[in-house]
Amino acid sequence: MADSKAATFESSLKRLEEIVHDLESDAVSLDRSVELFQEGRELARRCETLLRTAQETIDAAVAGPAPEPKPPGGGRAPLDLDSEQLDDELPF
Numbered sequence: 001m002a003d004s005k006a007a008t009f010e011s012s013l014k015r016l017e018e019i020v021h022d023l024e025s026d027a028v029s030l031d032r033s034v035e036l037f038q039e040g041r042e043l044a045r046r047c048e049t050l051l052r053t054a055q056e057t058i059d060a061a062v063a064g065p066a067p068e069p070k071p072p073g074g075g076r077a078p079l080d081l082d083s084e085q086l087d088d089e090l091p092f
Helices: 009-024 030-063 083-089
Strands: none
Touching (some): 009 030
């Protein structure tokens, strides 16, 4: 099971739970316990990698695309008026 690179998160987690159960049962020899421990460490690393990848995918989806930068002035052309022109056009 640990050698399968196509193992899903769910199948890896299930096998990891089986290993924990076997190790807690006290019915396993020392040599077999070491083998199970090594397999469990590999499965735990695999699960962690799969979770990290899933989290990165979710973060990217939530963030959405980067917003388009706006030109200075909010996209409007700047006014090219001097103060005398403004005084002439204002009704007050």
